[in-house]
Amino acid sequence: MRFSTFTKAAASALVAMTVSLGAHAETLRLAIxxxxxxxxxxxxGLLIRELKLLDKYLPRDGKYKDVQYDIQWKNFTSGAPLTNEMVADKLDIGTMADFPGSANGAAFQKAGKKSLFITVLSGSTQGSGNGVVVPKDSSATSLAELRGKTISVPFASAAHGMLLRALKGQGIDPEKDVNIITQAPEVAGPALQAGKIDAHADFVPFAELFPYRGFARKIYDGVQSSTPTFHGSLVNAEFARKYPEVVVAFLRAAIEADRLIASDPEKYSELIEKVTGIEAPVSYLFHGPLGLQTRDFTWKPEYRQALKTSIETLHLMRRIDVTPDPATFVDDQYIRAAFKQAGLNYDARLKNYDKLPLKANDALTGKPISDTRRLAGLWVAGEPKVRHYAAIGNAFQDLRKLEQAGKTVRAVYVHDLIHGIKLLAPQAWFARDAQGEVSAFLQKDAAVAYASTNKGQLLDFAALKAGTGGR
Structure with missing residues (x-):
């Protein structure tokens, strides 16, 4: 009886002590x-959340020993509303492109606060990713043919900056020679289909997604303007000052997400489709080997310059009235710490400009692929991996056999011979030279010029698919 009484008393004391300790435990909100x-x-964002990677890296010792984490995720369709919530202290970390990121820094500065651009996630030092599309039945094949036309673009976006520079590069005055209106991609898609606009400029992935869905054609890629562009992550500087280990943990999770998608881009492109509805072949166009953009966490000089250019451009456009200092806006100490913890060499990666490499054999010949200038790929429905081919003709030869056998091909990929960017083959132009070798091009005039120089023949996707050209 005495033992029972003692046990109850001890248990009560233990419960009281636990409650007391719990009352003093800190709840740390991490809103992303x-x-x-x-x-x-x-x-x-998406991969960290869906794969629950953050829990693996959050600190749980030292000053974080008794911390309870309150992880909050919120999805946005653009950077501006995300920035509004960051400035209002409703979010601690946010992910966006260089232009909206610059606006983020300006908004914090105007509010007497500061945000930090802590990492690049994916981008192109050449400018690929932003693009211009026209309705599928449009006669336009280049920017020069848009003079006097109506072009929509999300204002103050990376695509907006690309469009302005691209038009000026063609000798087109953006204020006098074209009518530029603001439209978000969800509005521009129906507008293209209804013929209410002549062209639309947008960021990842819409210049590829709209053509993939069959109602638009891509006529211009940002790589033609040679203007670097990127997406990355920002943090409230005050949060980073108080919880630097948590910021590094977030970046460790991002590095892990990058490792996973690099190891199996088809699998994780399917996951992205499941969450967003954006078809896996479009995600693979970016995230697969030799993709349209390069996933890269390092602050290459080109990305620092892109940020500086976006700040200057937004100021000239009167979209911001204060200008963050790029030298202090970018803070690479957190990503460097994350690299070190992950056993990676940041400085070596900083010097490396290579895209995710392709290590594959030609699906038709079985031989290793070493020359990727005329690389092609087929993603066959029901197959977990993309088939790769060293020659475009090989891919189309297989394509015909597959379709004759009643199989569905989800996507056909080729690479532009001039810029090396991956393209959706139905949107490309082709030239077959005198030796029968087929090359792909983003623009018709480039394919025409190549065919003329090499005593060859201009071809489109339908001609190749019908077996008219290529070996």
């Missing part, structure tokens, strides 16, 4: 804003 449909942000 994502842009799920902007698939270049996947390693800084």
């Amino acid at each position: 804003g994502t842009q799920d449909t902007t698939i270049n942000c996947a390693t800084g």
Whole structure:
């Protein structure tokens, strides 16, 4: 009886002590804003969340020993509303492109606060990713043919900056020679289909997604303007000052997400489709080997310059009235710490400009692929992996056999011979030279010029598919 009484008393004391300790435990909110449909942000949001990677790296010792984490995720379709919630202290970390990121820094500064651009996630030092599309039945094949036309673009976006520079590069005055209106991609898609606009400029992935869905054609890629562009993650500087280990943990999770998607881009492109509705072949166009953009966490000089250019451009456009200092806006100490903890060499990666490499054999010949200038790929429905081919003719030969056998091909990929960017083959132009070798091009005039120089023949996707050209 005495033992029972003692046990009850001890238990009560233990419960009281536990409650007391719990009352003093800190609850640390980590609120993260994502842009799920902007698939270049996947390693800084969607994949971390869906694969529950953050829990693996959050600190749980030292000053974090008794911390209870309150992880909050919120998805946005663009950077502006995400920035509004960051400035209002409703979010601690957010992911967006260089232009909206610059606006984020300006908004914090205007509010007497500060945000930090802590990492790049994915981008192109050459400018690929932003693009211009026209309705599928449009006669336009280049920007020069848009003079006097109506072009929509999300204002103050990376695509907006690309469009302005691209038009000026063609000798087109953006204020006098074309009518530029603001439209978000969800509005521009129906407008293209209804013929209410002549062209639309947009960021990842819409310049590829709209053509993939069959109602638009891509006529211009940002790589033609040679203007670097990127997506990355920002943090409230005050949060980073108080909880630097948590910021590094977030970046460790991002690095893990990058490793996973690099190991199996088809699998995780399917996951992105499941969450966002953006078809896996479009995500693979970016995230697969030799993709349209390169996933890269390092602050290459080109990305620092892109940020500086976006700040200057937004100021000239009167979209911001204060200008963050790029030298202090970018803070690479957290990503460097994350690299070190992960056993990676940040400085070596900083110097490396290579895309995710392709290690594959030609699906038709079985021989290793070493020359990727005329690389092609087929993603066959029901197959977990993309088939790769060293020659475009090989891919189309297989395509015909597959379709004759009643199989469905989800996507056909080729690479532009001039810029090396991956393209959706139905949107490309082709030239077959005198030796019968087929090359792919983003623009018709480039294919015409190549065919003329090499005594060859201009071809489109339908001609190749019908077996008219290529070996």
